[in-house]
Amino acid sequence: xxxxxxxxxxxxxxxxxxxxxxxxxxxxxxxxxxxxxxxxxxxxxxxxxxxxxxxxxxxxxxxxxxxxxxxxxxxxxxxxxxxxxxxxxxxxxxxxxxxxxxxxxxxxxxxxxxxxxxxxxxxxxxxxxxxxxxxxxxxxxxxxxxxxxxxxxxxxxxxxxxxxxxxxxxxxxxxxxxxxxxxxxxxxxxxxxxxxxxxxxxxxxxxxxxxxxxxxxxxxxxxxxxxxxxxxxxxxxxxxxxxxxxxxxxxxxxxxxxxxxxxxxxxxxxxx
Amino acid sequence: xxxxxxxxxxxxxxxxxxxxxxxxxxxxxxxxxxxxxxxxxxxxxxxxxxxxxxxxxxxxxxxxxxxxxxxxxxxxxxxxxxxxxxxxxxxxxxxxxxxxxxxxxxxxxxxxxxxxxxxxxxxxxxxxxxxxxxxxxxxxxxxxxxxxxxxxxxxxxxxxxxxxxxxxxxxxxxxxxxxxxxxxxxxxxxxxxxxxxxxxxxxxxxxxxxxxxxxxxxxxxxxxxxxxxxxxxxxxxxxxxxxxxxxxxxxxxxxxxxxxxxxxxxxxxx
Numbered sequence: 001x002x003x004x005x006x007x008x009x010x011x012x013x014x015x016x017x018x019x020x021x022x023x024x025x026x027x028x029x030x031x032x033x034x035x036x037x038x039x040x041x042x043x044x045x046x047x048x049x050x051x052x053x054x055x056x057x058x059x060x061x062x063x064x065x066x067x068x069x070x071x072x073x074x075x076x077x078x079x080x081x082x083x084x085x086x087x088x089x090x091x092x093x094x095x096x097x098x099x100x101x102x103x104x105x106x107x108x109x110x111x112x113x114x115x116x117x118x119x120x121x122x123x124x125x126x127x128x129x130x131x132x133x134x135x136x137x138x139x140x141x142x143x144x145x146x147x148x149x150x151x152x153x154x155x156x157x158x159x160x161x162x163x164x165x166x167x168x169x170x171x172x173x174x175x176x177x178x179x180x181x182x183x184x185x186x187x188x189x190x191x192x193x194x195x196x197x198x199x200x201x202x203x204x205x206x207x208x209x210x211x212x213x214x215x216x217x218x219x220x221x222x223x224x225x226x227x228x229x230x231x232x233x234x235x236x237x238x239x240x241x242x243x244x245x246x247x248x249x250x251x252x253x254x255x256x257x258x259x260x261x262x263x264x265x266x267x268x269x270x271x272x
Numbered sequence: 273x274x275x276x277x278x279x280x281x282x283x284x285x286x287x288x289x290x291x292x293x294x295x296x297x298x299x300x301x302x303x304x305x306x307x308x309x310x311x312x313x314x315x316x317x318x319x320x321x322x323x324x325x326x327x328x329x330x331x332x333x334x335x336x337x338x339x340x341x342x343x344x345x346x347x348x349x350x351x352x353x354x355x356x357x358x359x360x361x362x363x364x365x366x367x368x369x370x371x372x373x374x375x376x377x378x379x380x381x382x383x384x385x386x387x388x389x390x391x392x393x394x395x396x397x398x399x400x401x402x403x404x405x406x407x408x409x410x411x412x413x414x415x416x417x418x419x420x421x422x423x424x425x426x427x428x429x430x431x432x433x434x435x436x437x438x439x440x441x442x443x444x445x446x447x448x449x450x451x452x453x454x455x456x457x458x459x460x461x462x463x464x465x466x467x468x469x470x471x472x473x474x475x476x477x478x479x480x481x482x483x484x485x486x487x488x489x490x491x492x493x494x495x496x497x498x499x500x501x502x503x504x505x506x507x508x509x510x511x512x513x514x515x516x517x518x519x520x521x522x523x524x525x526x527x528x529x530x531x532x533x534x535x536x537x538x539x540x541x542x
Contacts, residue, residue, distance in 0.1 A: 040452075041310075041312055041313050041452070042310070044313075044331070045315075045327065045331065048331065056308075057308045057310075057315065057317055058308075058310065058315075060308075061308050061310060062310075138331045138332070139330045139331055139332050139432075141432050141433065141435050141436040142436060143433055143436055143437065146436055146437075146440070148436065151348050177511070177512075216432070218432070218433060221512065223509070223510050223511040223512055227412065227431075227433065228412060228431065228433035228434070229433065230432060230433035230436070232330075232432060
């Protein structure tokens with residue numbers, strides 16, 4: 001029995017498995033690119049429906065288009081397991097051989113690469129948690145002065161003001177009167193707490209565990225068809241976010257340790 | 273040698289599997305799962321007790337609940353639409369035309385955003401004359417008091433800005449346009465999506481079958497390929513012309529009818 005467990009553990013941590021999984025990932029992603037092209041409407045709802053609901057609807061309705069994504073999940077799972085087993089094996093070997101390393105700092109720095117590998121697993125777990133447990137409100141529309149209540153929370157928000165800048169230059173005349181920058185000021189109220197937040201494209205903010213992202217706005221043109229003013233927000237409660245941040249922090253720690261180790265070795269070589 | 277055999281034995285079955293996945297059908301058609309229908313960016317999922325969870329053109333989730341029935345758990349009040357809808361306001365002429373195709377225009381339409389002079393559909397002009405259909409103001413300046421007064425069960429709109437105001441009035445609203453331009457298939461099958469609100473699925477299927485047949489006939493005609501007039505399709509506004517992109521139903525129609533649509537290479541929204 002012990003032998004079987006040991007064999008399985010070794011097979012899961014094998015470099016052969018790494019190579020096969022990576023090759024298959026390349027093939028799968030190439031196939032995915034071809035399947036995705038022109039069929040974006042099948043995959044867009046994955047962002048707000050969550051993985052399970054998406055599998056039960058779009059995923060199973062269009063199996064020939066979505067098979068690559070299921071294969072991707074399996075391959076990423078295998079890659080994560082392979083990385084974990086392989087890294088853990090090496091960490092054990094390192095700990096076993098601790099007595100051969102006289103310098104304590106140098107010994108700790110040897111873990112840098114392994115920390116980076118573990119960090120990638122944490123980030124992958126973060127993505128899985130996001131797709132499984134994130135709650136998304138993909139289109140919260142708000143017009144100037146209007147007060148909107150955010151579902152499943154005691155938060156209310158009001159669009160206090162917004163400023164759209166339109167291109168008026170001479171160099172790119174085809175962009176004339178087209179919006180190129182927007183900034184909106186929102187007043188958020190949760191119980192007795194009032195907070196003013198500014199939002200823009202690629203400039204989201206966090207409030208009470210929810211992230212707010214600017215998705216769309218109108219009017220986008222100064223001339224042409226008359227449109228009412230509004231902004232559309234994506235509001236998200238994403239427990240996976242903590243994992244990304246933790247993973248990124250862990251990766252950076254490993255990276256700095258690796259660079260420090262490299263600089264130590266470099267200095268030593270120069271002295272020789 | 274042993275290593276080489278390992279790679280070969282592991283890779284060959286995997287490559288075969290992936291090739292099968294890649295070579296599977298290219299067309300986006302609903303292949304299984306009868307409880308879920310997807311029409312372009314719109315979709316409908318069957319829930320227990322004849323309820324349906326739908327996704328409108330903007331990706332908002334709404335639930336269709338048969339009249340008098342308790343709504344399913346887990347949805348906000350403003351996500352619930354009672355069906356069949358009896359009184360509807362439509363912003364777009366296209367939606368009004370589809371109500372006619374479903375044979376319910378005179379029964380359900382109570383408000384529009386264009387004056388009587390705009391309309392060429394006889395049932396609409398007649399309805400406006402006898403006061404059954406109300407003009408609620410232009411789409412960019414809707415009179416919300418008038419809208420509230422006519423007590424619609426549903427507002428069909430393309431205007432995202434209107435949705436939040438309509439919701440404030442406790443009237444459900446559905447976005448009937450999409451970010452990406454609708455192709456011909458979606459444009460036709462949107463009738464089946466709209467039919468869900470009025471329990472008119474059978475009529476919608478018949479309509480789609482009829483129109484699909486006509487399109488097939490046009491496709492089968494051997495048109496003169498040497499003489500393809502160049503065509504653009506768009507709307508002219510002040511200092512701006514908005515054209516339909518190559519992925520739109522308009523471009524498909526032009527190409528089908530033997531034209532050469534000039535923006536075939538441009539993809540985008542309508």
